[in-house]
Every structure is written in structure tokens, then in C-alpha cells.
Amino acid sequence: MNSIKPSFVLLCFLLMSFPAFSGTGGGEDFDWAQFQGPRRDNKSLEKGLLSQWPASGPKLLWTQQGLGEGYSSVVCANGLLHTTGNVEKDTVIATLDTKGNIRWRIKNGPACRHSHPGARSTPTVTGGCLYHENADGDIICVKAENGDHIWSVNILERFKGRNIKWGLSESLLIDKGKVICTPSGLTSSTRQ
Numbered sequence: 001m002n003s004i005k006p007s008f009v010l011l012c013f014l015l016m017s018f019p020a021f022s023g024t025g026g027g028e029d030f031d032w033a034q035f036q037g038p039r040r041d042n043k044s045l046e047k048g049l050l051s052q053w054p055a056s057g058p059k060l061l062w063t064q065q066g067l068g069e070g071y072s073s074v075v076c077a078n079g080l081l082h083t084t085g086n087v088e089k090d091t092v093i094a095t096l097d098t099k100g101n102i103r104w105r106i107k108n109g110p111a112c113r114h115s116h117p118g119a120r121s122t123p124t125v126t127g128g129c130l131y132h133e134n135a136d137g138d139i140i141c142v143k144a145e146n147g148d149h150i151w152s153v154n155i156l157e158r159f160k161g162r163n164i165k166w167g168l169s170e171s172l173l174i175d176k177g178k179v180i181c182t183p184s185g186l187t188s189s190t191r192q
Helices: 012-017
Strands: 075-077 080-087 090-097 102-110 124-126 129-133 138-143 149-154 173-175 178-180
Touching: 075 124, 090 129, 090 138, 102 138, 124 173
Parallel strands: none
Antiparallel strands: 075 080, 080 090, 090 102, 124 129, 129 138, 138 149, 173 178
């Protein structure tokens, strides 16, 4: 069976391509605050990005260990980095500053132990809030700055859904104050 490392290393050199985090411009107004970026097309809106890495590679600024196992991407918003991972028995959302210091951590339900264990969903940040869905349907909304709880719901319970064998794996879309997700329950979608 394939396994992933018990903790992944967040390498800041990935952020060197983003001027807001590399000290080359961009400023605090640059956000990559949802899965695959501002338009969910994996294209940066920033100008002046490197078209090619130097032969020696980018300069490593810092690393952070102990963020957990999983498949979640990192999002950047308002000078903070957010990601998720399985840490022991919990799904944990972690927020770091641009120097690699952990600002806060919170739990969002149990660690994913379905087929291919590990946190799946990338957090979404908008309007000062962070939204996340774990593999068991727990959606949480917290203040992105400090992790203070605003609301939470289990969409499988609320919409009478049932989980799939590998667990839910979607990064939430927030549109005009609505959280877009797919619980596929008896009271939420068409069944054939």
C-alpha cells in the first residue's frame, strides 16, 4: 500500500513565485485564497513572476513540519497561509504567517481514515472567514485571522447523505454568501 509521510513539509520556496510573499512587490492585496487560485483556473493574476527558476533553484526561506498528512493545498490570504492535515486522530486546520510561524490551529472533526488516509479539502478564505469541509462532511466556518468558531454543520447528517468509500474531497466554493458543496443526500439532490 502506498503511504504518505506522517507530516508534510511546507516549503516557502513555492511562494517565491508570488511577489506578495517574496518581497518583490505585490503587497498584501494578493490572495490565492481558494483551491487553484482566484478564478479556480490555477493561473496567477500577479505580474512580474519568474518565467524560469534560477539554475540553483529558489532560495529556501523556511520549512514547517507537523502540519499533518494529506492532500490539501495551501491557500494564501491577507498575509496568512492556511492548510489542513491529519494530525493523530483529528483533521486539523493550521494557519501560519509568512515567516512560517503557526498562528493558530483548530480541529475539524476526526482524521480521515478512509481509503488513502489524509485530509483532502483545501480551505477557502473570503470575507475574513475560512471555510473547510472534512472527509466526513463536517463543514466549519471560522475567522481566518484567529480561528474563532462562527458556525459548523455536518452536511451528511443535515441532508441525509451517505459518505463514499474514500471520503468527501471537495474544496468549498463561496458565492454571494452561499456555501456550494455536494452532500448528495436524500434532501439535497436528484436521485435516479
